Amino acid sequence: MLDIELKSEIESLVKTSGYKETKGMLCSVIRIVSMRHMDIPQKQIFKVAKEVL
Numbered sequence: 002m003l004d005i006e007l008k009s010e011i012e013s014l015v016k017t018s019g020y021k022e023t024k025g026m027l028c029s030v031i032r033i034v035s036m037r038h039m040d041i042p043q044k045q046i047f048k049v050a051k052e053v054l
Contacts, residue, residue, distance in 0.1 A: 002041050007049045010034065015053065027054050 011030055015022050030050050035043055 002038060002045075004045070004049050007034070007041070007046065008053055010037075011050050011053045022054060024054055027051065030054070 011034060014030060014033060015026070018026075020026060027050055030053075031043065031046050034041070034046050034050070038046075
């Protein structure tokens, strides 16, 4: 999966969560995306999620 697609999914996840975007939700977002896409390396998910948050 491309970083752009991953970024779009993370932004959508944060937007629909109803919570304010904070650094504290980084772990939760990584966990959710990792469960949805087990084929994506966690390093890539962490890198993109850190950019978004």
